[in-house]
Amino acid sequence: MAGARALPDDLSNLSAALPCLIASLHDIVGTDHVRRDGAGLSLHSADIWARGAAGVALIVAPGTLDELSRAVAAVSEAGFSVAPRGAGMSYTSGYVAADRHTVSLDMSRMDAILDVRAEDMVVTVQAGCTWVALNQALAPLGLRTPFWGPMSGLRSTVGGGLSQLNAMFGAGHYGTSSESVVALTLVLADGRVIRTGARDAEGRAFYRHYGPDLAGLFCGDCGAFAIKAEVTLRLMRAPAHEGYVAFSFSSGEAMLGALAELARAGLPSESCAFDPGLTRVRMARASLSGDVKTLGAVVARQRSWYAGLLAGLRMVRGGRSFVPDDGYPLHLVFEGRSAAGVQEDVAAARRIAVAAGGTEIESTIAKVIRAAPFPPLNSVLGPAGERWAPVHGIVALSGAPDLFTRLQRLFATMAADFARHGVSIGYLFTHLSTNAIIVEPVFYWPDERFAVHESAVEPSHLARLPSQAPNPAAAALVAEARRQVVAVFAEAGCGHFQIGRAYPYRQSRDAASWSLLTAVKATLDPQGALNPGVLGFDRPGERAG
C-alpha cells in the first residue's frame, strides 16, 4: 500500500525514542523552540473544528530553511509523524495529530519577508509569514500580490494558505492563492530540499513555468507531499482606484444568479454575500467600539477628505439597518487603474444586479471589508460564545442556484433538530475569478470552546463572551449536518479548498489520477510521515492511540 507507514514492530519503541528525538531537536533548533508544556500541546492538538484522534507529542519550531530540513528529517527518521501548522486557523482537521506519535511543526518562527524585488515584480517570504505582514511590507512600495489574503490574514500564513488554497482578497479577478505563486522551496520528509520555477544565476526565482508545473503539485496538498519553507509570489502595482456597491435580493437563487453573471463579466475584485441568518449574526456581534474603529478606517481609506466625510456620514446615518432583515445582501468591491474605469465597472455591475432583481443598498459592508481587510479573529466564536464552523463547496457558476436550493431542502429536514439543540445556520458566498462560486454554510451551536479559539479571539472580546458547557448532542448533530452537506456537495460535483481530512477528495478522483497521486506520495514521503490521513492517503495502519 503506497503512502502507508512502515510501522515499527513495537509501538513502545516509539515512546522510548522520544527523549532521543527531543535531544536531537534541541541540537537543531535550540531548547527554547522545542515545547511539551500543557498549554502548547493543547493549543496544537485541536483546530477550530475538532480535537485530533490523539494529542501531539511535542512541538518544534524551526527558524530557518536549514533548521526546518534537519528537524523534519530527524522527526521522520525517529518514526514520528509530522503535522505542519501555520496559524492553526483551519477547520478540517488538517494539522491535528493522527496518532500520539505526532510532532507539531510550528511554522510561526519562519515568518520573515526575505526579499522584495520590485524590479522583477516578485516577493519571497518564509512560509510562516502572515498575510497582514506581507501586505504591510508591500503597501509603502505601492505594490501588492494579485491574491492578497483570506479574511483570517491577521494570523493565517502564506504557507497555510497555499497548502489548502484560499478565497477572498483579489480572488474575484486573480483566483485562488496558488494562482499568484511564482515558486516554492520545499522540504521533503527526509529533509531534502526542492526548489521549483525558473531561477536566475543566483538561484532567485522569477518565473513559475519551466517544464511541468512542479509548484502546482504542492498547492492544495494540505501538507501531505512536502513542507513549504519559502514562497515566491508575483507582484503587481496596487490599483489606484476603488469602487463599492451593494444590493439586496429576495432569494438566494436570485443573488447567486447575479453573482454568477458578475463573475462572467469579470467585474468585482471581491464579492461577499450572506443570507439573512448570517447577516443577523454579524450585526449581533459587532460592538460599538468596533463600529467606531471601523468608521475611522473607512473614512481614512477614501481618497479625499470630502469622500471620507460622505462615507462616514452614510455609515452613521445607515447604522446597522441598511440590510433588509430577510434579504440576501451582495457586497461588491471594484478596483482599477483609473476612476473612470472603476465607475464603468460599477455601472455595469448595477445593470446586471438590477436586471437580476437586486435592490441597491448602502455599500457600507463592502467599504468596511476593504478598509479593515484583516480584522481580529473574533468570529471563531458566535455572539453568545457559541462554537462556529463553516463547510464549503466550490461550484460552477451555472450550478450555484440549484446547489443552494438543495442545501435549503436539506436544512428544512433538519430544522426541528436544529431548534431542539440550539443550532443556527447561515451562509457566506463569494466568487473565484470568472470560473466558480463558493457556497459556504456556517453552523453555530452551544458547546465548549478550545484553546485555539481563546488564542484567536481578542482578550477584550473574549472577556465579554459567556463560556458554553460541553454539549455532545449538539456537536453530534452539527457533525451529522456537515456530513450530509458534504454529501450534497459531492452529488453536485463540487470541488473544495482546505480538504484536510474532511472532504472526499480521494473518492472524487478517477483511478488513474489516484494511482498517480499515490505514486507521488510514495516517492516524496515513502514512510507516510507527513500529515497521515490528509487528502485521503491511507493512515498508517494501527498507529492510532
Ligand SMILES: Cc1cc2nc3c(=O)[nH]c(=O)nc-3n(C[C@H](O)[C@H](O)[C@H](O)COP(=O)(O)OP(=O)(O)OC[C@H]3O[C@@H](n4cnc5c(N)ncnc54)[C@H](O)[C@@H]3O)c2cc1C
Ligand atoms: C475567522 C476566519 C476567517 C477565515 N477567512 C477565510 C477566507 O476569507 N478565505 C479562506 O480561504 N479561508 C479563510 N479561513 C480559513 C483559514 O484561516 C485559511 O484557510 C488559512 O489559509 C489557514 O492558514 P493557517 O496558516 O492558519 O494554516 P493552518 O490552519 O495552520 O494549516 C492549514 C493546512 O496547511 C498545512 N500547512 C500549514 N503550513 C504549512 C506549510 N508551511 N507547509 C505545508 N503544509 C502546511 C497544515 O498541515 C494544514 O493541513 C478563515 C478562518 C477563520 C478562523
